Amino acid sequence: MKNNFCYIKGWLCLLLFLGQIFCCGQEIRVEEIEKIQNLDRRALQAYNQGNYAKAYDLWFKLIIILEKKFRGKDHPSIAYTYSNLGETSKFLDMYDRALEYHKKALQMRKRLYNEKTHIETAESYNNLGALHLALGNLQDAWQNFTKAIKMRECIYHNEPHQILAESYINLSVVLHEMGKLEESLEFCNKALYIIQNMHEESNSNSILSKIYSVNGLILSDLGRLEEALQYYNKALQLNRSIYKGENHPDLANVYNDLGTVFQDLGRLDDALESHKKALEMRLHLEKKSDIAISYNNIGIVLGNLGKFKESLEHFLKSLSIYEFMGIKSDIAIAYSNIGGAFDSLGILDKALYYYLKALEMNKSVYNQDHSMVAISYNNLGYALWKLGRLQQSFQNYTKAVEMERNLFKNYALLGGSLYKQEQFLRRLSGRSFHGLFIVLSKRPQSKHAGFAYESLVFRKTVMHDILLRERQIAKENQNPKVREIYEEYQSTVQELANLAYRPMEGEKELDRYKNLTDQKESLEAKLTKEIRDLVKIEPVSLSQIQEKLSHDTSLWEWVKYYDYDKKEYYYGCFILRHSSLKFVVVSPATPLEEAVRNLLKKIKDDLKEYCSLYNHKGKEQAESFLQEQELKVWKKASELRKVLCSQDFISSWKESKSIILAPDGILHFFPWAMLAFQDKSGKRKYFAEEKDFVYCLSGASLLKNPNSLPEKPIYYGLSSPDFNLPIQEEKNLVAMWQKKTLDSIPKILAMDLGNTKIALKGQAQLFWPSLDASTQEAEMCSQWFQHAFPQSEIHISKKKEALEIVFKAMSQEAHWLHLSTHGFFLESEDSKEEKNILD
CATH class of the missing domain: 1.25.40.10 (Tetratricopeptide repeat domain)
Structure with missing residues (x-):
């Protein structure tokens, strides 16, 4: 029923109605005819203006009059009015009534037109399809829409x-x-x-x-x-x-959709403006469910902008509407978002309270595994983890992961999710598993589904990461049985990936996908059973890790995990000793990051003084001050080096998405770590919070023109060797960098591999002087940088004076000036020949 089309059809029905009355010999007063015409005209006007409550009241009055006049007999005008009542009920969120009215209209029209193709019967099928779509009954919606379109193609002859x-x-x-x-x-x-x-x-x-x-x-x-x-x-x-300035649902919906796209594009100010326009219009239209959605969307954008108090206010407004409407699923969403807002504000007890309410509500709505229940378990796990209740956190995460697995299977086989569920997830916009389940509900047979699931396996919960490490151990294990299971498992996963990473065709491939999924889980269970008895989880302190790693009999590997929901890192060591395996978890950050954070707090004011010295009193006084501060942190840095700077640790970098090098002076990284900038959402952040940590092994980091930082600070700094780094370790570093891809390193500011003089101009705009360089090493570094930065100019020279000329010219343009100095805080055979250079 759309606009003018329905208006004309309404008058046609009324003419038929009047004709049948007279044919039946009934008397009808002129006043009564005018009343009927007036009711229908006013109802259509209200409907076309988006005033559905008023339209419903007027058509309800009309149906009472019509049923009384026709005394239970079928008539097109009655079917027409039932159809209109069904449409207005749908827009008022009265879905049960809408279904009842549309079914009455359809059955009456089928009787009136003897089950034959008719334009009004087609309209009823179309309206039922739209209603089932709103309810999330996709198969029913498809069947009714298909019947409607077949009839309409016959009527209009294509x-x-x-x-x-x-x-x-x-x-x-x-x-x-x-x-x-x-x-x-x-x-x-x-x-x-x-x-x-x-x-x-x-x-x-x-x-x-x-x-x-x-x-x-x-x-x-x-x-x-x-x-x-x-x-x-x-x-x-x-x-x-x-609509020419009028408030209308279609216009409000477009503003809402625009806001969603702006948010996906990172244009949060535009997103907020669009959602506010949608809200303003919906407040005039008075459709409560739409108003609640707008409040929720505005709350999400405000949260992304870091305005958590305002975000909370909007979530509470949406909750009050959902509670008034009594729709439990929507109430659960509001609880979840309110919990997230309190979480962002650091009020963890209230966050936990609302996450629990969301879980209880979702479990009362959904009787089996469901994405919303999984989200609630995940949120609870996060809140409990932050509160230090690790065992309870782990239990909730485990429930979430197992539920995700079941849901993935169901989505892959059934071909989609319920429409309403998808809407819920859209409203969450980024919470917990949102991205994954939107992908699965919309692309159940595409490469994105397989990728999303594999990403999920890799990134959710410490325990699930342990399972992956078990697979790695199985791969390296010489036990024939474990090896055999693992190889079969790998083969199954590969075949499953080949199916999942492209559109599947036909039932045969879907059945094959199901069988492979079951086979994968069976093999995974077997593999876990073979290894699980060797695994124990043991949270320990840094000192305990150092003690365990000090044993020569230990074989160990340092592992880093990134939790995408919490935007936090997990770190741990696998320690294999005498055929036993232990996983040591340090959470939420590596000891190195913990040390850096603590030191940042202690000497933040000193660094401000240092930067002030550099800007006002010159470089020499600033350097002298900086080296005095460095003595304070040298001892801690040396301790960290024992843990991080070893052959085993270096080997783990090859598979890491981030690079962490143990510094000889952590202080050199501080100016970068403290540098503030605005991210895409406009939120104020520090450089160290945004990027994987990449530390300078040697050298003082100085800022030049700090106010001219580019809009997208995607810079990394890296240098070596360390004072205590043996020559062989240094060679391993060089070999690693030759093999490592650059996918995770958009731009490198500075490197000093060995003692090679390198200066870059172009994209990188940097200069890095050093001491004597061998021809072979210089050539290797030149090739590496040319591959990394094809647009950059590379200057390598043994003559310090020649490089100084280039440096002075480049330093006038550079956003950053990174100068290296080799200090004398810890003597070693390798470091005795190092000289202190300031340029």
Whole structure:
């Protein structure tokens, strides 16, 4: 039922109604006819203006009059009014009533037209399809939309007509929710073709606007955000021209969708503006569920902007509406978001309280494994971990992971998630498992699903990471049985990945996917059983780790995990001794980072003084001051080196996404760590918080032109050798850097591999002087940097004076000036020949 089309049909039904009354010989007063006409006209006007409550009241009065006049007999005008009541009930979130009214309308029309193809029967199928779509019953929605479109194709003989276009766009929406994005896009383009080739365009703009919006939604989920933004803007312009300043749900929905895309693009200010416009319009329209969604969306954006108190206020407003409406699933979402806001504010007891309420509510709504229940378990695990209740945290994380696995299987086989569930996840926008389950619900048979699941396995909870490490141990284990199971497991995973990383075709491939999934889990269980008795979890302190690593009989590997939800690191060691395995967890950060954080607090003011000295009194006094401070931290740095700077630790870098080098003076990294900047969302952060930690092994880090930092600070600094780093270790470093990919290192500011003089100009804009360089080593470094920075100029020279000329020219342009100095705080055979150089 859309706009003018329904208005005309309404008058037609009333004429039929009047004709049947007279044919029946009934008397009817003129006043009564006028009353009926007035009720229908006012109801249609209210509906087209988005005032659904008023429209419902008026049509309800009309149906009472019609049923009384026809005394239980079927009539098109009664079916028409039932259909209108069904539509208004849907928009008022009264879904049970809507289903009842639409079924009454459909059954009456089938009786009236003897089950034959008819335009009104097609409309009833279409309306039922739309209702089932809103309820998340995708198969029922698909069946009803298909029946409607078959009838309409017969009626219009496939000639271009806006009703056909509307049917195609409805099918497109269902396919989108099933995760069949490419097919969805095809039907959307079919609808667009019809509208563009219509001879009559009296009411095509409203359909065209919907086509643009659906196109934007599909492209957004395909990751083509800029194209999606263009379509949403087209929809916005059309809706503005249609409604001309009036408040209307279609216009409010476009503003809401624009806000979502802006948020995905990182344009948070634009997102906030769009969501506020949607809210302002929805407040006038008084549809409570839409108002609550807008409050929630604004709360999410404010949270991403770091305005947690304002975010909390909006989440509380959405909760009050959901509680008034009594929809438990929505209330659970509000609880979860409120818990997240309190979490961000550091009020952990209240965060835990609301996370528990969310879990209880979700469990009362969903009787089996469900993504919302998994999210609640995950959030609880996080809050309990922050409160130090590690055992309870671990239990909740384990429940979340097992539920995720079951859900992944179900999504892969059933081909999608419920529409309403997808809407819930969209509202969460980034909470916990949101990204994963949106991917799975929309792309259950694509490479993204497989990737999302494998990413999940790698990144969720310490215990799940341990399972992966068990697989690694199995790979290296010489036990024939373990080895055999592992090789079969690897083969299964590879075949499963080959299926998951492309669209699957037909039931045969889906069945194969199911069988492989079951086989993978069976092998995983066998593998775990063989190894699990060797595994014990034991949280320990740094001193205990150092003690364990001091034994020559220990074989160990340092492991680093990143929790994407908490944006925190987990660190641990695997210690193998006499065929036993222990996993040592240090959480939430590595000892090195803990030391840096503690030292930052202690000498932050000293560093401010240092920077002031450099800016006002010159470099020499600043350097003298800095070296005095370095003595304070040298002892701690030396202790850390024993743990971090060893052959075993270096070997683990090859598989690490971050680079951590033990510094001879941690202080040299502090100016970088303390440097503040604004991220994409406008939130104030420190450089060290944004990046994986990469420390300078030697040298003083100085800032030049600190106010001219680029908008995207993606710089890393790295140097070696360390004073106590043996020559062989240094060679291992060089070999590692030759093999390491640059995917995780967008830009390197400075390196000193061995004693090679290197200066770069171009992208990197840096200079790094050192002492005597061998020809072979200089050539190797030159090739490495040329590969890393093809746009950069590389200067290598044995003559310090020649490099100084280049340096002085470059330093006038550089955003950063990183100078190296080799101090004399710890003597060794390798460091005695080092000289202190300041340039």
